[in-house]
Amino acid sequence: MPQKEKHQAKKSRANMSIGTLAKTAGAKVQTIRYYEEIGIMPRPDRTHSNRRTYTQEAVKRLRFIRHARELGFSIPAIRAMIELQSLSGGPCARVDEIAGQQLDVVRAKITRLKALENELTRMLNCCDGSDIATCRVIEVLSDHSLCESEHGSPENINMVSEKTLFPRN
Amino acid sequence: MPQKEKHQAKKSRANMSIGTLAKTAGAKVQTIRYYEEIGIMPRPDRTHSNRRTYTQEAVKRLRFIRHARELGFSIPAIRAMIELQSLSGGPCARVDEIAGQQLDVVRAKITRLKALENELTRMLNCCDGSDIATCRVIEVLSDHSLCESEHGSPENINMVSEKTLFPRN
């Protein structure tokens, strides 16, 4: 545990160090610096000795980012939502749209993974566990045509990417 | 389409070029070279002009690798299965174990993604689409405690990694 931070943590109005922010919002110190570098966390003030000091605003922002990441939103999607928030007062239809796209992606992944589950289950059930030479698992893996159902590739089960949300061509 | 390959494709006994192998087994040329580099595809013979020539054995091996990848197996897991295959005659319990672990991973991912789906659905249903200031989506994203159920982080929905299958510490 950090020692000097206990002191600062008590007076919640005071600015906090990057380590305290990390613990408070549930991120690693390097991740926070990375978010600053890519511009989704604002550049904080610095102490006389060049250390970052954060306010409660930063805690809110970082919690928003981390939670969205946990729900699978990509950094570009999060960046877009942050920009929309800053235009306060407007309608949130675009935010809904981004969240809706994320939901579609999640559902597609579930479908894909269920196909994989079936395939793996079937493969394992067929193997009698006796000999490599007659192993159904290896056989099925060697020959896609033995698959009962179509399964996609895992490249497409990754989290929604910039290309998905913001196609360029 | 490659022109000279049509010729070679007819006599299926003959060795084939990397491009023909790529089309036959469903991989990109660079991917094959990458697999050779990391040692899961054997180094093929070369022509007098230094070009790789592949046999039917290579087609089988590459199909095995691609199919396993499509089912979400990691490269280390595939490497392990290939090594086990070379010890032909032995029992295939270890192959089953690797496939079983993969199944566990897939099932865990499905569980996680269903939680995300619920969360996103609930979030979207709560938003009346009127104003950013009162947007439930942004609110929920800003405050994890508003979530009904626990959801993990998407980092853990990635494909089974070397660390998962072969932990080192």
Next chain:
DNA sequence: TCTACAATGTACAGCGACTGTAGAAGCAAG
């Protein structure tokens, strides 16, 4: 034979979203 163009070769950079490391400096407690 000449000319195009496709395919292949090597080597290396880039993707996404971080994570880890090295080495220096600062800060507080004992």
Next chain:
DNA sequence: CTTGCTTCTACAGTCGCTGTACATTGTAGA
């Protein structure tokens, strides 16, 4: 003052490819 933590910058590594640059080789058509 020393010890031990934290922070700083800068950069390399993760995973499984994919794309690029540039040189060379092979082949088909004129």
